[in-house]
Structures are given as C-alpha cells and as structure tokens.
Amino acid sequence: MTAPAHQGWFDRRGWRDFIIAAPYAWLVAFFLAPFVIVVAMSLARTATQSPPFAYLPQWPYVRLDSYGRLFTDTLYIRSYLVSIRNAAIATGLCLLIGYPMALGMTRVSRSTQRLLLMLVILPFWTSFLLRVYAWIGLMGTNSWFNRAATAIYNALVPADWAITSLHMMNTNFAVVLVMVYSYLPFMILPLYANLEKLDLNLNEAALDLGSRPWQVFKDVTLPLSVPGIIAGGLLVFIPASGELIIPSLVGNAADPMIGRVISDQFSIAQDWPMASAVAVALLVLLVVQTVLYSYFDARARAGAEQAP
Amino acid sequence: MNRRPIFLIGCLAFGFAFFYVPILSMIFFSFNRSRLATVWGGFSLQWYGKLFDNAQILNAAILSLKIALLSATLATVLGTLAGIALARFRRFPGRTLFSGLVTAPLIMPEVITGISSLLLFIMMAQWIGWPGSRGFTTITIAHITFSMTYVTTIVQARLQSMDMSVEEAAMDLGSKPWQVLKDVTLPIISPAILSGWLLAFTISIDDVVITNFTTGPGYTTLPILIWSKVRLGVTPDINALATIIVLVVACGVGLSSYLLGRAERRRERDVQMAIAANA
Numbered sequence: 131m132t133a134p135a136h137q138g139w140f141d142r143r144g145w146r147d148f149i150i151a152a153p154y155a156w157l158v159a160f161f162l163a164p165f166v167i168v169v170a171m172s173l174a175r176t177a178t179q180s181p182p183f184a185y186l187p188q189w190p191y192v193r194l195d196s197y198g199r200l201f202t203d204t205l206y207i208r209s210y211l212v213s214i215r216n217a218a219i220a221t222g223l224c225l226l227i228g229y230p231m232a233l234g235m236t237r238v239s240r241s242t243q244r245l246l247l248m249l250v251i252l253p254f255w256t257s258f259l260l261r262v263y264a265w266i267g268l269m270g271t272n273s274w275f276n277r278a279a280t281a282i283y284n285a286l287v288p289a290d291w292a293i294t295s296l297h298m299m300n301t302n303f304a305v306v307l308v309m310v311y312s313y314l315p316f317m318i319l320p321l322y323a324n325l326e327k328l329d330l331n332l333n334e335a336a337l338d339l340g341s342r343p344w345q346v347f348k349d350v351t352l353p354l355s356v357p358g359i360i361a362g363g364l365l366v367f368i369p370a371s372g373e374l375i376i377p378s379l380v381g382n383a384a385d386p387m388i389g390r391v392i393s394d395q396f397s398i399a400q401d402w403p404m405a406s407a408v409a410v411a412l413l414v415l416l417v418v419q420t421v422l423y424s425y426f427d428a429r430a431r432a433g434a435e436q437a438p
Numbered sequence: 439m440n441r442r443p444i445f446l447i448g449c450l451a452f453g454f455a456f457f458y459v460p461i462l463s464m465i466f467f468s469f470n471r472s473r474l475a476t477v478w479g480g481f482s483l484q485w486y487g488k489l490f491d492n493a494q495i496l497n498a499a500i501l502s503l504k505i506a507l508l509s510a511t512l513a514t515v516l517g518t519l520a521g522i523a524l525a526r527f528r529r530f531p532g533r534t535l536f537s538g539l540v541t542a543p544l545i546m547p548e549v550i551t552g553i554s555s556l557l558l559f560i561m562m563a564q565w566i567g568w569p570g571s572r573g574f575t576t577i578t579i580a581h582i583t584f585s586m587t588y589v590t591t592i593v594q595a596r597l598q599s600m601d602m603s604v605e606e607a608a609m610d611l612g613s614k615p616w617q618v619l620k621d622v623t624l625p626i627i628s629p630a631i632l633s634g635w636l637l638a639f640t641i642s643i644d645d646v647v648i649t650n651f652t653t654g655p656g657y658t659t660l661p662i663l664i665w666s667k668v669r670l671g672v673t674p675d676i677n678a679l680a681t682i683i684v685l686v687v688a689c690g691v692g693l694s695s696y697l698l699g700r701a702e703r704r705r706e707r708d709v710q711m712a713i714a715a716n717a
Contacts, residue, residue, distance in 0.1 A: 138605055139615035140526050150530055153520035157539040160583040164554035167561055231453040234446030248695055253457055256687045257644050259664055260680045264460035267672050273476040372547025374647050389549045396553050409550045416545055
C-alpha cells in the first residue's frame, strides 16, 4: 500500500495517540496483567493463609512443584487426555454431521439458503446454558427420548441384554453429545462459506468426463474444501477442549475434563498455584493448535493466490 | 445439475431435527401440569404464573440487562478504537503485542479468563485497596475485556475492506477531518459497529463462567441463577423461563435480519439508480 497523499481524519496527533492508547491500556490492565499473575501464581506454593499462597523467602523464590505434580499425579494427565479425546470425538462427529449439511445448503435456492443459514445461527443466539439444559431433560431416565432410545436398543440386542433405561447422564457420552450439539454451527458456517464459493462448473466437467458422483465428491469437492474443514475443526476443537459448563452439568465427576479440574482446584481445593499450573498447561495446548491453524491457513491462502 | 441431491436433503433434515427437537421438547414441557419436567401430566400455564411471581428471577434479569447494556456499549467503544488502530496504523510501538492481546481472548478458555480476572481483583484489593468488594463493577470490567475483542475483529475487517479513496475524495473536496469521520467513515462502518454491539451484548447476557468467578455476594445474574438451579436438576419453571428467552431471541433475530435485508435491498436500488442517472 502506498502512503496516502495527505493525512486521514485519524492521523491527527492527539487523536492517533488516544485511539491506540485507550484500548491498549485496557487490555494490558485487564487481560495481560491477570495472565501474568496466573503465571506467577503457578510458581508459588500453597500456604495456609489468606490469600492461600506464598513464595520462598530467598533465591530462587519460585518453585516448580505444581508443574512436577502435573506429570506425577495421574488426575492431571488423565483429565488432559480425556479433554483431548472428548474434543476430538466431538470435532469428528461435527464434521460428519456438518459437512453434508453445509454441502446440502449450497444446493438449494438462494432464498432457502438464507433461511437455512438463519436457522443454523439462531440456536447460537439463544442461551448456551439453556441448550445444555434441554439435553439434561432429554437424557434423564424418564424422558421420551431415553425411552425411545432404550426401546430401539432392546429391539436390536438379544432379549437377555434388555435394559429398563439407558444410562446417559453424567457420562463422557453425554459430554460429547452436548458438545456436538452446541458447537455444530461453528463447523457448518466456515464449511458453508468455503463450499459456497466452489465453482459448480468443475463438477459438471468431471461428470461430463465420465466420473461417478461420489468420485466427483472425492476428487473435486473434498480436496477444495480442506481449508473450510481445518477452520471448522479448530473452531470446534479449541472451545471444546477447555469447556467447563458441559462437563460440570452432564459429565462424570470421577472422570473430569481439564476445565473442570482447574475450576475445582481453585474453588473447592483452594489450591491456587496448582489451578494456575493446570491453566498454563491447557494454554500451551491451545497455543500449539492456534499456531498450527495460522500455518495451515497461511499455506491455504498462499495456494489460493498462486492458482490462476 | 438437475438431479435432486436426496442424500444431502436427508442430512439437512436430520441436522435441523437435531438442532430443534431438544428446544421444542423443552418448550413443550413448559406447559406441563406435572412437577416432573419430562413426564406429561396435562396442559397448564402454572409455571409461567410462578415465574412472574418470582422477584428473584426478575431482579436477576434486570441485573443481567444492566450489565449487558453497559458492558456492550463500553466494549463497542474500546473495540472500535482498537479496530481502527489495527486497520489504519501500520506502525506504532508495541503493535505486535497489541494485535496479540486482541486475538488471545478469542481462544482463551473462559475458565482461565475467569480465574485470572478474579486473581487480578484480589491482588488489586490488596495492593491499592480497590475494588473493596466484587459485584457490578468487577463483572462489567471482565465482560468488557473479553467481548471488546470480538467487536475489534468485526470492525477491523470492515475497515480493511472499505475503499479508502472515498475518504480521500471527501478530504480533497474540503471536508474537515471530523466531518469525514462523521459523514463518510462512520456511516460506512456502522453496520459492523452495530453487529459488534449485538455480539458483545449477547456474550455478556449469556455468560456464566466468567461472571461466576468475578461476582460477589448479592449479585446474581440470570445465567448464574439458572446455573445454580440447573445443577439441582430439571424443573418446569426453568422450561417456562427458557421458552420466554427463546421466543424473545427468535423475534429479535427475525426482526433484525428482516430490517437488515430491507436496508441492503434499498441501498442496492439506490446504487443502481445513481449509476443509471449518471449513464
């Protein structure tokens, strides 16, 4: 971009300083500073005082005990793995359900597309908590949904295995199901944005040249939609792996996800340094994902620019 | 392609059933006579009546609205400034850190944002004696912080796609800088600012986790109240409350998309008429 011939409205000195300084100062005070405190807290030790932490009185002042416990106490490794597993399964299921939906949305008339798009976004505007609540009602042992699912199960398995109701609440199955339900729009929207831009003439050409429809999908549509798949996958995986509300309401307390471990360590066990260390470990996981995402995103963009 | 994609239509039907059956089931059981929220016992409006008698729920709703209105407005101001800074100033000291600070809250898990904000308020109370107690102010500050970056993302994208020569033309024609801002730039980015405000408002009024960590005694927002009730189990009065919330949201979204669509069509028509008049 070349320099403008003259200054814009935003370029007066006082203005410019204010425009930068006001949001900058706010974010440093209320986002960066708290984060620094969490990192510092993870290097302290638990103490029976208020607030419940202390540093060593002499050099090196800090301790790495909390990080050591991350690797020795199986609770933390387990919750880390449970989080990654639940988030990965939820992401895979979102892709499985969301991909054909996004593809289907590109094959209907313009006005129907607009309506369907609104129907995808609408649940996102209603309360997250209430969407979880809706499933608590459905999964309970007396609900019509559970009885219907039980009936189907009993019809499929030998009579000896028949059960009175499926155990759904407070399991990792429930956590994954509700995560798929809550995060499906995040998968559909980037996929739809990507698939909608694809040139249908390519499909026509492949069909004319004798490809079968599923071959067209495999060789044309799917490779071209990889950027959408990556974007949607990370938009689901990142919030799912740090999720707190869903595992707290429908999850198994004996087999918790990492978000719940952080919250319980902080509020119930009052072990602030440990909660901070787990938080830092979770952030490392998320930062790695984000860096991977920007790498793939940049590569996809570069590829798109090279194409004629 | 003339073939009906039957498989894809089937997937769409399944997907939208998955989206809406739980919500419809929740609405259906709000009219249940029985205390058991999931076993039908006849039609009744008693849970709606109980809801309007409940001062606790009303107070929580008012508190949530106040916090959401205030935090969304301040977040929009700060977020818009940050968006302008990132879109228009290519170089200033600490720009890399600044753009990092704008992106980070988007991927930060809420539980970490909540705990770190709480730690900050505890430390500030120790060091400078403020805030003396947590409540309205601390919740609002935390909400502004994590919703302003959404506003920034939207406004920044809009500014970057905007044609700068319009501003330059106005300057050349003798407009003063503040006139350019008022008459050219703000009207062009106002849809982005409006969507940013709506998003910030929704995020604030829906938030449980961050509010839970930054609130104090006596400050129960609506989501916190629902959260504490839901943890105890399913009760029909929450179904009634949920039904009202879903209806309000659906009407709001329907109305705003209708108005936005109408404004869009009108603008397209104006542009076409202008082109036709000049041809």
